[in-house]
Amino acid sequence: MEPKIAEKAWDPKLENAILKKWEKEKLYDFQLSDNNYTIDTPPPYPSGRPWHIGAASHYAQIDMIARTARMSGKNVYFPIGIDRNGLPVELYTEKKHGIRMRETERGEFLELCKNALDDLEAEMIQIMKSLGLSGDFKNYYRTDSEDYRKFTQETFIDLWKKGVIYLATRPNNYDWVSGTTIADAEIVYEEIPTKLVYMKFITKETKKEIIIASTRPELLCACKTVIVNPNDERYSDLIGKELIVPLTNREVKITPHHSAKIEFGSGAVMVCSYGDQNDVALFRELQLGEVIAIGLDGRMTEVAGEYQGLKPKQARTKIIEDLKNANLVEKIEDISHRTPLSERSKTPIEIVPMEEYYLKQKDSLEKMKKLGEEIEFYPNMHKQILMNWLESISIDWPISRRRFYGTEIPIWYCNECSEPFVPEPGKYYRPWKDKCPAGKCEKCGNTEFTGEERTFDTWMDSSVSPLFVTKFNRDEEFFKKTYPTAIRPQAKDIVRTWLYYTLLRCEKLTGEKPWSEAWIMGYGLDEKGMKMSKSKGNAIDPLPVIEKSGADTFRFWSASEINQGYDFRCSEQKIESTRKFLSKLWNVSRFLSSFPVIKSGQISESDKWILSELDKLISVCKEGYSKYNFFIPSTAIREFTWNIFAAQYIEIAKARAYGIGFTDEERDGAIFTLHKVLSTILKLLAPITPFITEHLWQTLYSQDSIHKENLPDIENVDDMSEMTQLLSEFNSKVWNEKKQKELSLKDSIKIDVPETLSQFKKDLIAMHNLESN
């Protein structure tokens, strides 16, 4: 019989047609039912080209979660969203058009951002689709849509009414490049070379010289005290005495404090508002009055005297010169200093007192820990990231940002008495341009208002993703049937932010946890194990890789190469070489396609053996799938298909399948078993490589999609796995002997079938053309 499959290899170009067919058949459309499995899909941020190959791999695996659930009989809701709020697009737009946000009309700037996002988003959607994501693309949402922003504002108004939002002036992490406050979670630390300046302070009474080392001499004008360790004998007689600050000639006290390290610098430390977080803690503890030395424009203020208007770095250079000229410097060391940077703009943050809105979180920490305990983490070890973070939270969450491209904080202020007005939910508010919905101020009756200009931290938007996709407050039935959602898949670097904030917000709004499971993925690194970045030039663009090798190859690589939760290395060569397995699967199928698909036959001992191995494979795969660990099924299937099914069983059963020297019933047993095994492999593999399995399934077995099938169940065939090695050893022995004797594989040879394999004797004699004994 001619094989139904003629082509000699799987052609990834077929994927496109399969995609179109799925779309036409509405295969993955979601209809609400009582058995919903909701995925809180991470909405990717279109930050620029190329998209990260690690992220593409994340999404491929998230799709495997969806397909696994679908093939386990669940009604899968797999929403697709795009995260479009926040700083990166503002920076991208400024650079692209050579403009500055604050010097551009706000409405115009927002329009430019929106256009940039549309471009970047289109490519991302294309990659996600071509990866075979079985998500709800038709209803994909954007976090900057009126609908979403209205929703974010509603949740804010709700929290405002609950009294968990407040205004406070606090030293804040301030990123002066992006001109906004940032949360602790957005700070990254880097070792940066800097100068440690040993300055000469003078004691007021005795005119004795005291050396104080600092990396921030420009903050001399904001120095309010000098601390020394109480155990430091060098200074014990000076505690409580006054020092003259160089250049400014102000007087400050020497205070004992345990945080002064005896061995660092000279042991005496100047405390300024604010050099670092430690200064903040000391100012609070010692109740010092702060001096604002750096303004919101990132430049020195008038308290800096002649240094006013300079950037801190410029001021530092100048002040070091001046100190040197005045002979007030003992020495200068070049050191490497662990500097806090803004994660987004990568510039050193300053600590500046500012009035911002806060969301209370400190009083929820115990509750959060409890919820964290209840949520199942895959892999479990990453739960620790959340727990450690919960342990270290010390201040409430600052939620206001001085940026443009974000959800506006829906507040107006009375021009007369400054009383804030928060409108009713139900509308998208833009206070920077909309008229205040209140006729007059409730407090003073004034009718003039000023709109709030700030926006929310983007995590305020993305932290309600599980509520948005389940239609919280908008469709009660839908919400009831989909929330709490089943699973939150995400990357491990945003556990402290996205995962935590979602937990916090959803609990505050619904009293429940947002998901019962969290699935945490590692980073994609380059082939040497370095972090990929556009600036280093080691980033791999996923689009050409997928176009060249095909989505299934990429997906199988992702599944078989990445250990759950661990960082992984990406190399194009390795991805491409994964394709060999798909070729193998293709050719196995091509061979089987020359035999009719039949319902039954007389099962021989070798058939029972492969069916028992197949049972084992099913168990292993289902175990792996149940833990969302795709490494387990992908490697098990490859191993079984290649080394057991193709290399051993097909060879053993081939002669019987051709029916030479066997009865029709015996022949049918082989053909039945061959198809049984292949069709099972295809179903087991379908969540990982949906395209090739669909193509082969429909060519060989059914008009219907394989993705409507359920994962196969085991049939409890008697275990014969002890035979596997014996068979493969015997076969290798015969093949090797023929090779040594320079015989063709078809030639006959005299080798006895060992007693242990006597049950397979007939198949083995036919397979190797053994001289009967």
Place this chain on the structure above:
RNA sequence: GGGCUCGUAGUCUAGCUCGGUUAUGACGUCGCCUUUACAUGGCGAAGAUCCGGUGUUCAAAUCACCGCGGGCCCA
């Protein structure tokens, strides 16, 4: 400084829970082979101080302890 986590060929990985073969398989490398559905293949080879040390034991990749190294987080 503290916490978490990991350490098996160039790379990914199995084995570790519950100690016992010649340490599994794949990618890559090298050699041979038109030979079967598949040269996108087959056969074979080289490649591992199982991070190190000590202890327990007849026996340690596996158990215990002490180190070392990487990554992430916090200070």
